Amino acid sequence: MTTPQPSHKALVPFVSVDHMMKLVHHIGLEPMLRGIADYIEADFKRWPLFDKTPRVASHSDTGVIELMPTSDGDVYGFKYVNGHPSNTADGLQTVTAFGLLADVASGYPVLLSEMTLLTALRTAATSALVARVLAPKGSKVMAMIGNGTQSEFQTLGMKTIVGIEEVRLYDIDAAATAKCAANLAGQGLRVVSCTTAEEAIEGAQIITTCTADKQYATILTDNMVGAGVHINAIGGDCPGKTELAPAILHRSDIFVEYPEQTRIEGEIQQLPTDHSVTEFWEVLTGAAQGRTSQAQITLFDSVGFAIEDFSALRFVRDQIADTAFFHALDLLADPDDPRDLFGMLERATPA
Amino acid sequence: MTTPQPSHKALVPFVSVDHMMKLVHHIGLEPMLRGIADYIEADFKRWPLFDKTPRVASHSDTGVIELMPTSDGDVYGFKYVNGHPSNTADGLQTVTAFGLLADVASGYPVLLSEMTLLTALRTAATSALVARVLAPKGSKVMAMIGNGTQSEFQTLGMKTIVGIEEVRLYDIDAAATAKCAANLAGQGLRVVSCTTAEEAIEGAQIITTCTADKQYATILTDNMVGAGVHINAIGGDCPGKTELAPAILHRSDIFVEYPEQTRIEGEIQQLPTDHSVTEFWEVLTGAAQGRTSQAQITLFDSVGFAIEDFSALRFVRDQIADTAFFHALDLLADPDDPRDLFGMLERATPA
Structure with missing residues (x-):
């Protein structure tokens, strides 16, 4: 194959479920809950700054699939999350989720992460922050x-x-x-x-x-x-x-x-x-x-609410720098000449 | 590490940029454009069946980040896409994208794919389908x-x-x-x-x-x-x-x-x-x-429109079965007992 290697711009840090579990153990569950609560508190204190919209829900007989976007003007984030109460009867999770952060200035994603675990953490952190007050x-x-x-x-x-x-x-x-x-x-x-x-x-x-x-x-x-x-x-x-x-x-x-x-x-x-x-x-x-x-x-x-997920993703992004708790995902096409997507594809022709 | 291996339910097929380029060369660009156009035509013919909503856009001074969801009642899909005209001056793509299909009945994702290339393909397929008519x-x-x-x-x-x-x-x-x-x-x-x-x-x-x-x-x-x-x-x-x-x-x-x-x-x-x-x-x-x-x-x-992306993702999903043009991504937490996410996390404690 003559496929060129993707450049760093094409690679998005990805935190898998396995990475997230290792990150929790590395930080410790209780310190991580406190850390996420601190990020949520910081973001709630600058609430008016955020783009806010009710989540975009697709309802069916068995449950709901939702997209929860927000942005603080510099960073954009969204979460995909489902809620299917009858899933447990089939050995599946009621709620699964993943999320993303992106750079508002370029629109390029900068983090993709599992959020089934992270949603449980951010929900607990939010509840506890509110109860503390x-x-x-x-x-x-x-x-x-x-x-x-x-x-x-x-x-x-x-x-x-x-x-x-x-x-x-x-x-x-x-x-x-x-x-x-x-x-x-x-x-x-x-x-x-x-x-x-x-x-x-x-x-x-x-x-x-x-x-x-x-x-x-x-x-x-x-x-x-x-x-x-x-x-x-x-x-x-x-x-x-x-x-x-x-x-x-x-x-x-x-x-x-x-x-x-x-x-x-x-x-x-x-x-x-x-x-x-x-x-x-x-x-x-x-x-x-x-x-x-x-x-x-x-x-x-x-x-x-979407801002809580945004805060949790920000926390994860800040924590994984210089760790092994993520890998680089080849998610974005990145031709050498940005207008030459076709040329990139052609140059990937199998030998 | 005592981390249990994720089960197949936790693993989502992921089509990277490299995979997508290989898939295009495997099928051939023109046959792939025709194939995607056929899927779009089939989905347009059952248009009233789809959940439709204008895309959810987050605008900034430099561009826009959008989420484009839809569902046919059995399968849910969405695309993340940005549009930043000034990106090319920085060596970046104006448009990057990725997308997802999920099972409506369970809410579980079943495909994650790059869509920078696929968006170019589906846009060309849509234009040509319309011009043909x-x-x-x-x-x-x-x-x-x-x-x-x-x-x-x-x-x-x-x-x-x-x-x-x-x-x-x-x-x-x-x-x-x-x-x-x-x-x-x-x-x-x-x-x-x-x-x-x-x-x-x-x-x-x-x-x-x-x-x-x-x-x-x-x-x-x-x-x-x-x-x-x-x-x-x-x-x-x-x-x-x-x-x-x-x-x-x-x-x-x-x-x-x-x-x-x-x-x-x-x-x-x-x-x-x-x-x-x-x-x-x-x-x-x-x-x-x-x-x-x-x-x-x-x-x-x-x-x-979101249905075009949905059709293109359906095409890719049907084409990658039994090929090497994807890998399994550890995106979803999947404890043995679906209510025991905490237990799964605890059992992942480093030795």
């Missing part, structure tokens, strides 16, 4: 309702960023709770497996709901939620999928990522479209108030 | 205005699918014309290099305009275009970027891909939003008329 001071106990893929990451995020000491697990599937409890053993937390949601919530200052199935639409009923808690609702994240009784929403001060998206996908799709909500980034900048009393119920109606 | 019968001469990256592909598409025998080249940069003429030598066409656009158009039944720079907004003036021609306008493809004088549009019957997108990006952004246009797919199905007289001016106001 909004949860009652001195929160030590979290109820974890839904013990699937996200649950261990959520729990360790709350441990390392908020300082919780006890997690109380509940899932309609006891096997999921057993899996989660086994994974969390030896991680420096008291782990209590519960057989009802009510039992899990006992004594918890933070209640995290993270269930995947559309059919269980009310994970928390009104009488289950007392005063002085922070609810971290991350499972309700598409049209028709919610986890909380509307009465809870009416008793809560509601914080969201990007209202235009949350009103379509979040818990607040159950409320009138003019119901007052606070954009969380404004609490970080001081433009809006967070928790104002210990008795208040704060609710983070989280659906996941 | 709309150009005057017996068209033998094409004027090629703009002799950049797309020009050789456009020309060979018109040769193999429409049957042109002569191409007349013009570019404001004589070096581009020389490059194009050299590349087209020996390809079975009479190649005539011209020093003005007027000279290039002499005797041409098909006029292709494909220029990249926003600053030359009128490539064709009204007096340059006679009766009985087909204009293939592919360069005007974003807001504020057009190539044709409005008077030409008023004398033409205009055919478009997807009006919702073309009215924003195409030549018809110069016209009132209710100006009558024909969707090309309807000509293929017989629902609308194409050319009705030899004297008519037909204009394909092409901006590129």
Whole structure:
């Protein structure tokens, strides 16, 4: 073959699943959660600077495929992510994802990365960052309702960023709770497996709901939620999928990522479209108030937003420089003369 | 390392630039253009079945980055593509692209491919398919205005699918014309290099305009275009970027891909939003008329649409089975227990 070798401009650093797992172990899971949370906080504080749009969703009977783009003017990023609750029955992940960063000035991609793992990390980092700001001071106990893929990451995020000491697990599937409890053993937390949601919530200052199935639409009923808690609702994240009784929403001060998206996908799709909500980034900048009393119920109606993925990808990009945790992918055609794509192809003629 | 090997579900076939060049030489450029045109024609004939949306564009001072998704209900596809006219001055491509197909039922990606080359191929295949249907019968001469990256592909598409025998080249940069003429030598066409656009158009039944720079907004003036021609306008493809004088549009019957997108990006952004246009797919199905007289001016106001990329990716996917023109990319996390992503990560702990 006379194929010319691709130049460095044609090669995009690619972080595979294997690379990402090695990167997590290299950095350490808890330091990595803190690092990603720091990047998210930094990006949320410059929120108005970003190009923002609700994600572009393609819905089907079995799930949704979404593209989540954003840009800060210098760097562009997007994530591909699916959500298919019935996948687990076929031995597949409910959520898989990958993402990309590109240079806005040239449009050339500069990073391609797996994001199934990274999405779990950034979701946990976001939840913990928000809880650090909004949860009652001195929160030590979290109820974890839904013990699937996200649950261990959520729990360790709350441990390392908020300082919780006890997690109380509940899932309609006891096997999921057993899996989660086994994974969390030896991680420096008291782990209590519960057989009802009510039992899990006992004594918890933070209640995290993270269930995947559309059919269980009310994970928390009104009488289950007392005063002085922070609810971290991350499972309700598409049209028709919610986890909380509307009465809870009416008793809560509601914080969201990007209202235009949350009103379509979040818990607040159950409320009138003019119901007052606070954009969380404004609490970080001081433009809006967070928790104002210990008795208040704060609710983070989280659906996941493109800027969080952008922050996580930025973190990965900064960490992999000078490491072996990526390889160069021959993704972009790069002829010597940029107008001569045809000539490049012709010169690649097999001998 | 104790890292488990990824299962086949985690591995996505990836077609690199090198693979794509080898695939083109394996199939042959002209047969590949015909093959892609056949796939586009088949998909255009089932147009109503597709999820369609104008592309999601992120504009900056120097260019645009776009995501172009679509789905036929069974397969989902999207393309990432940039357009940066000033890139060539830095030795970079104006347009780079990559794309993906995924299984709608599970949301799992099934193909990742370079699309810088493939976009040039699908654009040429689309132009030629449309010209085969709309150009005057017996068209033998094409004027090629703009002799950049797309020009050789456009020309060979018109040769193999429409049957042109002569191409007349013009570019404001004589070096581009020389490059194009050299590349087209020996390809079975009479190649005539011209020093003005007027000279290039002499005797041409098909006029292709494909220029990249926003600053030359009128490539064709009204007096340059006679009766009985087909204009293939592919360069005007974003807001504020057009190539044709409005008077030409008023004398033409205009055919478009997807009006919702073309009215924003195409030549018809110069016209009132209710100006009558024909969707090309309807000509293929017989629902609308194409050319009705030899004297008519037909204009394909092409901006590129997601279904064309979808068709090209389908073609590639069908062609690479049982070949060496791809490799398996470790893009998706795939734990043995789909709810146990954390356990997979833990088991990857370095020894």
